[in-house]
Amino acid sequence: MKRSNIYTIIATLAFIMLSNSACDKLLEEKPKATIALGALDPILLEQTIIGVYEPMTRSRGRLWESTVGLGFELMAEYADGGSVQLNWSNYNNVMNAPNSMAQPWTTLYEAIGRANLLIVNLDANTTLSDALKKSAYGEAYFVRAVCYYFAVRVWGKVPLRLKPILNSNDVALALSETNAIYDQIITDLKFAETALPATVVESKAGRATSGAAKAALADVYLTQGDYQKARDKAKEIIDNKATYGYDIEPSLNTVYSPTLATNKEDIFSLKFSQVQERGNFMASYWADSRAKAAGFSVSGNKFGGIMSQAPLIRDWDNNDLRKKLSVYNSYIINGVVTAAEAEPGIYDMRMGKYRDPNAPIDTGNGNDLYFWRYADVLLIYAEAENKLNGPTNAYAAINTLRRRAFGVSMTVPSAVADLPAGLTQTAFDDMVFRERGYEFIGEFKRWFDLVRTGRAAAVIGAARAVIPTPARKPIPTKFLFALPDVELQNNPLAK
Template identity: 30%
Template sequence: MKKIFLSLSLACALVTLGGCEKDLDQTPISNGSVPDFYKTAADFDQAMSAVYSSLRGYPDREVILSELRSDNMFAVSSIGSRDWDPVNNFSAALLVVNPYVADAWASDYSTIFRANTMLAQLAENGAVTGSLRTRYEGEAKFIRAFMYFDLVRKFGRVPVIDKPLIPQDVAKIGRSEVSAVYNLIEDDLKAAINALPAAYTASGVGSTSGVGRVTNGAAKGMLALMYLTKSGPNYGIDGPGLASNEYGKANTLLDELINRTGTPVSAAYSLQSSYANIFSPTNENNSEVLFDIQYISNGLGTLGSSFMNVVVPDIYYTSPTLLALPFSAGSVEIKPVSNDLNNVSYDTTRTRRDLRRAVNIQQGYTNAGTTDPRPFYKKYLNVAAKGTSRTDWGTNFIVLRYTDILMMKAECEVRNVGGSAASAAARLTPIRTRAGQPAFTTLTLETLMEERRREFAGENLRWNDLMRSGLALTTMNAWASREDPTTLPNGQRRDYKIVRPIPAELLLYPVPQVELSSAPGVYTQNNGY
């Protein structure tokens, strides 16, 4: 099995943009270095790995900007001024200058730059030909589409840049309409479907061929999700929902994945028998995985995952009475799972206990006589994948899996596209059985979204699910009243943390202030900021 990663030296030689870059800079600092790099097929192979490697921080950003923002977490910090507090609280003024928001914009465009450079060099350079060139084009277009899909769901209108540009030219490009962003995503994913193989083997084309690269099945699944998202309501904002009613297009792609039909035919995906086994580091790239971000703990903290460092309090895995990992001491801060998810959504009765809850959530901890009962995510926490630091875990992060394909198909069916509420309920039966839960007899959109909430807790899907389904405002405002009350159980009064009511304008993130300042007059800010 091969993991897709890139050494730090190669990353610096290829492109100097990184996750902490704070503007939409579409060219490397070392002028002329990129074209000179692409001389041989091996160079292209390393460059393709560089495109993959730029996804390393994606799960870390998503848990803050998607999972934490949803009703799955109520993560007010103990001091009330951590960078994630404004995300949790929908604090408009602070989000404009929030480093997580700025990093999402800059990091996505950094990855887009790498993909654009790869595509431009493939078009101009004859070092790679035939099926290998076709495959590289498919991989680069998939990742470019993936990043634009992330941008449009967070910010709505964004600049569309489909080739590597110098900073002076980038500074002239304003934000495109959402429909134009979707046109690029759709074109790229359709091209990727036709260009990518169903699966890889160690003997396939390319020196880095192997498990971990994107496939046509991943492209089909991502395109189906795009159609569902685009078909969602617009909430009166320039957001990802265009009410385009493209559920039929999504349903066709999902049927092809489930039934292994269509051209090209995708790999055979299937459910794992055990929920916990999906996320085990000893069972990576299993039959349920369509697309994941690959990590390897290399002892340097440069190729491993830092996702655990975001969701698990440091003291939990450094304490000698808990996991006893030899990491340096850090913060005791917890980003708690919401009471609503932990104790209301999951069935915790003895006879019908939902098996997913124990896999997903740690119910607090006791250390040195001190108990913190607050729950937090532990889904990807496995000592077998540890490296040498809190930011060096070897477990891959799954972005798209087969359960999601089945549930997206059920989403079409509850809308009477490709089936009915009854067939949607039946489709979820093996998923419910695996969780130790009884089958549904019928299904509504609201029930389906709550089931997705339990299934994908900690996988950073909940916020986008709420937006796509049209339930974001009603669900979040009702939840905030329960989770963030002004009267505590002891009768004490306090100010609420989350904005009341959450307005539609704040369903989008703002254009980061650093981007507005870097191109004065080019970008307009989203309403509400």
């Protein structure tokens, strides 16, 4: 049984905020405020670290488990939000609406602020052991880097806050250029990979490790187009996978289990539990009104679906186990094959990757949300190696995943599963992009892959040519979201 969510400790227990203000005369105010943690001991330090992670997995924080997990997946060319989530399917609508990402922005910067607060208190602390402080620094820098990595890809220039906001005078901060933000992300992750442990005990599953920092670095380098560094960092993980306990799980059901605390493919994921308002909404968001009887979730919201006509889905081999897990148009109820609910003229399939029919409530699905799996490392390596040297040494990484997908031995060449030999560098790159689509469907990576590879217009255009209502998928005219009103109104320098 999955342990209780490690991030459910109330944040106020972790962050003891002391606000001091003074008034010398009846009408004379000195609006000074300081925010500090109590004297850090090992117990309070542990609570504080948990508090740093907490905003990321907050069920009502509308960050990764909700807005990103659902919304950014609906921005893929093969998905549609239907009548309920229209804006997420219309790129030009959602990306020009300042309020579309207001709550995620606030939650994101809350996590950043907590990481900054921990860092400055660690700087001031003289009682904790060096080993405890080093690991705590690593987790704080890791969380901050992950948050800014998301922010820079979504909004571009954002305020690069590296210190806690202690009073209203600290709110005004100019937007940083994207290169400066990426430099800071890399600096934080480089420190984290040296400070964090290689592994953590199962009771701490979901906490950052040195392997997670390395995987994040490889991904950042890939996004920047620095293929040498992306390839080298991914290979470092592959060559030392035993140190980190990583490998490909033979069964996809293990990877997406709603009850297991972790698995050997899990590099970094947000941990959710089968507890009311402590779970991941995804299983319920994607399922329809017969979710419970069909075996997908305790209830279904029907917040979006998959278009079978989109080229990625249309051309997906029916023998690929990833397809059978991830998309469906029917299910069996009481022994009878029943058509899944769809929206005629919009979408005809449902997303099935997240399943937890034994959840107590729709806010209590136990499925974790992956940021990086060992599969990411293999595909990062395959893409970067091919970009540098052609596909010769890149085949093995991608074929490992394809063999699992077709249910054959992952270590033996397979005529059924393996990519054809002799692909050109360009053709192999196209295959890596396709495999990322199949491997990570439902894991909110597709939009970012479309943008970073420069394929957005072509791929969305190809989908528009065949989907039922092409007007719902306009060719994007921009690739960054507008800054939310909450920042524009409070930060006079956010221009």
